[in-house]
Amino acid sequence: MNSKGEFFNVQFFLNGIWRSRKCCVLRPLALLLLLGGAQAAFSVPTTPTGDFIDNQDGTVTHKTTGLTWMRCALGQAWTGSTCSGEASFYSYDQAVSLNRSFAGKSGWRLPNIAELQTIVEREKTRPAINSALFPNTPSNGFWSSSPHVDDASYAWGVGRSDRPDFYKRYINFPVRLVRASQSLGISLSTPNTDFTDNKDGTVTHKRTGLVWQRCSVGQIWTGSTCSGMAYRYTYDQAIALTSSLAGSSDWRVPNANELVSIVKYDASYPAINTTLFPKIPIDGFWSSSPYALAGPPSDFWNIYFDYGYVVSSYRSYSLPVRLVRSIQSLKYWPSITAIKNGTGAGMVSSNPQGIACGTTCIEGFSSGQKVTLSATPDADSVFVRWKGDCTGTKPSCTVTVKKGKYVTAVFKSAIN
Numbered sequence: 310m311n312s313k314g315e316f317f318n319v320q321f322f323l324n325g326i327w328r329s330r331k332c333c334v335l336r337p338l339a340l341l342l343l344l345g346g347a348q349a350a351f352s353v354p355t356t357p358t359g360d361f362i363d364n365q366d367g368t369v370t371h372k373t374t375g376l377t378w379m380r381c382a383l384g385q386a387w388t389g390s391t392c393s394g395e396a397s398f399y400s401y402d403q404a405v406s407l408n409r410s411f412a413g414k415s416g417w418r419l420p421n422i423a424e425l426q427t428i429v430e431r432e433k434t435r436p437a438i439n440s441a442l443f444p445n446t447p448s449n450g451f452w453s454s455s456p457h458v459d460d461a462s463y464a465w466g467v468g469r470s471d472r473p474d475f476y477k478r479y480i481n482f483p484v485r486l487v488r489a490s491q492s493l494g495i496s497l498s499t500p501n502t503d504f505t506d507n508k509d510g511t512v513t514h515k516r517t518g519l520v521w522q523r524c525s526v527g528q529i530w531t532g533s534t535c536s537g538m539a540y541r542y543t544y545d546q547a548i549a550l551t552s553s554l555a556g557s558s559d560w561r562v563p564n565a566n567e568l569v570s571i572v573k574y575d576a577s578y579p580a581i582n583t584t585l586f587p588k589i590p591i592d593g594f595w596s597s598s599p600y601a602l603a604g605p606p607s608d609f610w611n612i613y614f615d616y617g618y619v620v621s622s623y624r625s626y627s628l629p630v631r632l633v634r635s636i637q638s639l640k641y642w643p644s645i646t647a648i649k650n651g652t653g654a655g656m657v658s659s660n661p662q663g664i665a666c667g668t669t670c671i672e673g674f675s676s677g678q679k680v681t682l683s684a685t686p687d688a689d690s691v692f693v694r695w696k697g698d699c700t701g702t703k704p705s706c707t708v709t710v711k712k713g714k715y716v717t718a719v720f721k722s723a724i725n
Contacts, residue, residue, distance in 0.1 A: 355431045355566040355598065356439045362648065362697070362715060366412040368488075369442050370648050372715055373517070374427050374495060375670045376420075377648075379411060380443055382451075382483045392445040401464045401478035404452040409486055413652040413722075417486040422455040422465035422473055422574055423495045424487060426619075429467060431565045431598040431610060437467075443485070450474075452482045455497060458577050458616065465574070473569075473619055497574040499582045509555040512585050517570055518644070518673075519563075520634040522554055523586055525594075527629075535588045544609050544624035547595045552632055560632040565598040565610040565619060567633060572617035580617040586631075591615050593628045644673045645680060645714045648697075653690030653720030658683050674710040681707045684718040693719040 361369040367387030370377045381387050384397030399407070409417040430439045436446040450468045457463035463475040466482055476482070489495075495516070496503075504512040510530030513520050524530050527540030542550070552560040573581050579589050593611035600608035600621035608621040611628055622628065647657040647666040656667050660681045663672035674680055683705045684692045692704050696717040699706035708714050 353432070353564065353597070354439070355564055356428055356442070358439060358441050361442055362717070364412070364648075364650055366650075368412050371427060372646055372713065374424070375489075375646055375648070376424060376427065376495070377488045378428060378443075379417065379486050381445075382447060382485050383407070383409070384483070385445065392443075396447045396449075396483040398449075398481035398483055399452065400481055401452055401476075404482070404484045405454050405464075407484065407486065411486070414488060416488055418488070419452060419454040419484055420487040421495065421497055422453040422467075422617075423497055423569070423572070424489075425451065425453045425467055425485075426473060426566065426569050427495070428485075429566065432601055434601040437601070447483050450476065450480075450482045452484050455574055458575055458580075473617070475616075498576075499571055499573045499585070501582065501584055504582075504585055507555065511555050514570065515673075516671075517567070518635075519567060519570070520557075521571065521586075522552070522560070522632045525589060525629045525631055526550060526552075528588065535586075539590050539592075539629040541627035542595070542630055543627055544595055544622075547628070547630045548597060550630060550632065554632075557634055559634055561634070562595055562597040562630060563633040565596040565612065567635075568594060568596045568612045568631075569617065569619060572612065572614070574617055577616050579614045581614050589614055590629050593620065593622060595628050595630050644671060645682070645708065645710060645716060646671045647682065648715065648717045649720060650696075650717050651693060651719040652722040653686060653693075655684055655686040655690055655692060655718065655720045657716075657718050658685070676711055678710050679707055680710055681705055682716060682718075684720070686720050686723075689722060689724050690720045691723050693721045695719070 360372050362372060363369055367380050368377050369380055381392035382396035385392040385394045404419050407419055411417050429437050431437065435448040438446050440446065450466045453465045455465040457475050462478060464478055465473055466476050467473050503515055505515060506512055510523050511520050512523060524535035525539035528535040528537045547562050554560065571581060579591055581589055591614060593613045596610045596612060598610045600610055608623055610619055611622050612619050645659065645664060647664050647670045649655065649657060649666065658665050663674065664670065664682065682699060686692045694702045695706050696719060698708050698714040699716045708716065
C-alpha cells in the first residue's frame, strides 16, 4: 500500500473475496488492516452531522447550501430531541401547494429535486438519511416540487433506497419542507453564471466551490470544446485514475451528491449544461459512493445524464468518468455563511460587500481578509446577539476569513 495503485489492487482483491464468498486464509492482523482500509476507502458520509447547524427549534441549516430544513416530516411533531407521531402523506399536487409557518418563520415549501438530494445520505438506506439530524424518518419516497421535464403526468421524488425517480402525481408520499431565504435556493438549472471558467479546461461551481474537468476522461479540451471519445472504466479502474490537468494532482471521482450538483433537471438528453460540459456521452457516470443496500461494496452509484437518474451498477460495469477537485469546497473555501434565527427578522450585510442576507447569504472572500458583518433588524424586531464565529450583542462584528465561517444573527420580535 505504498502507492495509490498498490492500494487499489489490494482493495479489488479484498472485494473479490467478498463477492465470491470464497474461503481463504489471512493472518488476523492482515485481515484487520484490509478491512480497515476498505472502510476508509468506501465509508464516506455525504451528509455528515458536522455539515449542519442545529437551530434548537426543530430545524437544521445545511452549511454547504444555506438551506434550512424541518427535522421532522410534515405531520410529525418535534419534541426537542426527536420526531414523534406519524408522517402525513400527500399526492404531488397536494404537496406542491403546501406552505407552512414553523419555528417562527413563514415560507416553508416543498424542495425541488436538486435541493432534496443535498440531504440524501448515500451511506444509508431505508431511510437514506442522517437519522441524527432527521430522526424517525419514514422509509418511504419523499416528494420534490419538480415535474418531469418531458411528461407533466410525472414528478421527481426520492425513493426509500435513496434513488431519485419519476412517480405518477397521484401517488401519496410524505414531505419534508425547506426554507431558502438564507440563500437563493438551488436552481433546477445550472446556468453559466453559476460557474467560473478557469480558462484551462476546468470550471469552478460557485455554489459548491468544486472544480470540474469540462471533458470526460479520454476526451481532450481544445480551448473551446471536447474532442475525441470518452473512455469507459470499471469502478476499480475509475477510482484509481489520476490526472495532472491544470497543474493539479488531486483529481478524483466525485461522490454521488457532488455529481448530481451539475445535473440540469430542466433539460434532457443530456441533462447537463452543454456549454460548460460539451459533447458528453448520454450514459451513466461513476460516482465513488457505494450502494448501501448491496452490503460489502459490490454496487456503486452512477448518474445517468439522460434525465439525471441516480442508479446503482455492479463494479465490473464500464462507464465514463468526470473528475473533480474538492480543495475549494465550501468546507475549506474562504467563505462566510450568514444565518438568521429567532422570532424576529432583519438583514445581515458585510463590508466589503458580498453578504446581503436577505438573498445572498453565502459569499467567498480572500483568505486572511477581515470582514465586518452588520445586523439590521426590521422595524418590528430587535437584534439580540451573534452566535457561531461571531459573538456578542453589538450589531456589528468582524471576522478574519480563513476556512469557512458560519455566523448566526438572532433577531427577536418586538411585538408583544
